[in-house]
Each structure stands twice: as structure tokens, then as C-alpha cells.
Amino acid sequence: MLIKNGRVIDPANNIDDSLDILVEGAVIKKVARGIKSEDSKVIDAKGKIVAPGLIDIHTHLREPGFEYKETIKTGTMAAAAGGFTAICCMPNTNPINDNRAVTEFILSKSAKEGIVNVLPIGAITKGSQGKALAEISDMVNAGCVAISDDGKGVMDAEVMRRALEYTKAFDIPVIAHCEDANLSSGGVMNEGFASTTLGLRGIPMAAEEVMVVRDIALAELTGAKLHIAHVSSAGSVESIRTAKKRGVKVTCETCPHYFTLTEDAVIGYNTNAKVNPPLRTKEDVKAIKEGLKDGTIDIIASDHAPHAVHEKEIEFDYASFGMIGLETSLPLILRLVNEGVLSLNNAIAKATINPARLFKLKKGTLSEGADADITIIDTEKEWVVDVNNLKSKSKNTPFTGMKMKGRAVMTIVGGKVVYEISDGKRE
Secondary structure, three states: OEEEEEEEEEHHHOEEEEEEEEEEOOEEEEEEOOOOOOOOOEEEOOOOEEEEOEEEEEEOOOOOOOOOOOOHHHHHHHHHHOOEEEEEEOOOOOOOOOOHHHHHHHHHHHHHHOOOEEEEOEOOEHHHOOOOEOOHHHHHHHOOOOEEOOOOOOOOHHHHHHHHHHHOOOOOOEEEOOOOHHHHOOOOEEOOHHHHHHOOOEEOOHHHHHHHHHHHHHHHHHOOOEEEOOOOOHHHHHHHHHHHHHOOOEEEEEOHHHHHOOHHHHOOOOHHHOOOOOOOOHHHHHHHHHHHHOOOOOEEOOOEOOOOHHHHOOOHHHOOOOEOOOOOHHHHHHHHHHOOOOOHHHHHHOOOHHHHHHOOOOOOOOOOOOEOOEEEEEEEEEEEOOHHHOOOOOOOOOOOOOEEEEEEEEEEEOOEEEEEEEOOEEO
16 A cells, blocks of 8 residues: 555654655555555555544443443444544443453453454452452453543542552552542532532532542652543642652543533533533633643543443433543634644644553554555534544534544555545545
């Protein structure tokens, strides 16, 4: 395969140039100008961005146990349509991924039915109950790249400390879902004027922020790698910023909905805007963008959380938290570029080399000899989000009907085209 005439952006190697890429088998053979190869399939990327395959470190594939929401097959199809060549799946399946057997099942199923790379994340505690550590060593040896009780904060500080200490031997991060369950209990949206107006119980920003501070303190105590998931508030951004200046081994991510939407998206009791942590205020959105701009926030992840219709089209209090995001993340990230928040190079870095480095993956780069995971992006392509055209099994998105600009037009995994848009149509 020979990709010609594209604007190659590879933040890992500080490349932003008009170059050709020659792929042989599953690896990148050569990156240079004017490559000639008579026996290669030529892909003309003129007017397009050729980037390393995007990596999403925070998704929920729901399999095993909740296949009615999403499966590894449909989830990876959605990922490919969004330009992602590798995704990390959280452990809150049924059974929970807290042991080698579940990890091996996910990897086996992914090898058979997945069309992008799937990297499992194991649970911190058994059953994600926050009491006893899960079989971390077995899960890591089976293929888990990190541990997290995502969906639940580890309330016991001693347990969290032991998890951080234990993972130092494997040099993997502990991914913290920072939520004080006592402060957030019963809450369904951000606590503030909007929640009062709607008569909905609020979740204070402190529910996230106190746990961010606690986990940073534990990371400082242990010297372990801490990664904070789905940062949503100004206070969290500032705590992480100051911790990094002190030299704490802390990284973090945010999600497109936290820099695109505010709590006002909930008005009208829109359950598709019900997420955890909740959508915040304009001031928080501004702080998230500042955090992205100055490097405090390392990574952008989707927190793709599929739910069936019956779990969303009910009273707001009872609706499930979460929205799908794999297929809408890229245009929302590109919006940051159009707004001048990030350069195109920085935006791509937050979805390629930064996540690859966090998990020590041999991905996220277009270096010669690297895996041929490549995303070709048309930054000018305009489209409207239509849930009927989404690959995800679930359709719970607040972006329905929204006009987007920019999308992946080709996704290549291991040298194979797994997704392509041709003449405006999906293939």
C-alpha cells in the first residue's frame, strides 16, 4: 500500500509535511517524498491529513454481559468509523474484568470479531467493590494495560494506596474514577442553578475535586503512576496542574463533551446529556480548554458509554449515565483547532502518541518499522450526526442532528483498510 500526496502529521517525530507512506504487510516501510512502488495499491490522500491511527483509552464495549448495549464487534466498527485504530475497554462488564479469564475472553473475542486493536483495562478491586485488590498480576500478564474501577471511585484510601504501590512492579498506571460517592449520592446532574431550576438533585464539583486531591496525595506518597479519568471541573484541572509542577507522576484525560457542552444541555430533561461526571458550567469548559492548551490535560478520550433505548428514554432520575462518543470525537477535537485552542499537531498528539506513551504501546507514530495503523482525515468534510448511520449498537448521543466538520475518511489497521468513505458513502 502506498499513500501519496497527503499532509503527514506525526507529532511523535515532529513531522508536518507533504510526504508519501509505503506500507508493507502490517508495518510502515518508508516515509519520504516521491516514493515509487509499481506493485503497490495507491491511495491518493491529496487535501487530506495522514495521521497515526487514533487511540481511545476510555471506552465501554459492554461485552461480556451487556451485549444488548454494544458488542466487541459493533464497538470496534464504531471505533473504525471514528478513525480509531486502537481502543482500551473498561472493566465494568458482567462478569467484571477482575481476573485472567475475563481478560483472555475479551482478547480472544477481539481477535475473532474486532476490526481494530482492543486493549483491556482490568479492575482495581474484586468486583469493583473497592474492598480487596483484584488479581492484578494475572490480568497484566494476560494483557491488561492498566487497572481502573471506572464507574466507581475507590472510596477506601488504604485500598487505593495499596493498588498504587502494587502497580509499580508492573509500571502500569492506575486510572482513577474520581468520585466521592457520599457527596454524589443520588445526584443526576451538576449542582447549581440549572439543577435547582429543573428540580433535579445535583452532584457538587467537590465530589470529583476532593478525590482528585486525595489520589494525587497517594500518588505522591507511593511514587506510582496515576491517571485521572474524564476530568470535568476547573478545580480538578488546577489541582493536576500544581501536582505536575511538583513532579507527581500524574496524567489525565478529558472527553469531548466536557469541552463542547455545558449543563444547559440537560434542559428539557435530555437524558442523552446525563453523564458521570456531569456536564459542568461555561467556566469549567473554559478551564478544560486552558488545561488542554497548556498541557495539563494530556489526552482526549471518548468515554464511549452505550446504553439501550429503554435505559435512556425514561424519567431523568432513573436513566443511565453515559453517551456514545467514538464516532463524534474526532470532529469535536478538530473544533478545538478551529477555535485556536490547540494546533493541529497538538490535537492529534492528544489522541495518538500521548495515550501510546501512557500505556507503553508501540503505536501512535508513523515511524518506519511501526505498526501500520493510520488514519486519513478530511478536516473540511461536513456532515450531520444521524443516529441511523452510526455503527454503534446504541444511539444515545446528545449530538443528534448537529452539523460536524471533519471526519476520518479511511482507517487502516495493521496495513488493512477497515473503514472507508468513498464518494460520500460508507463502505
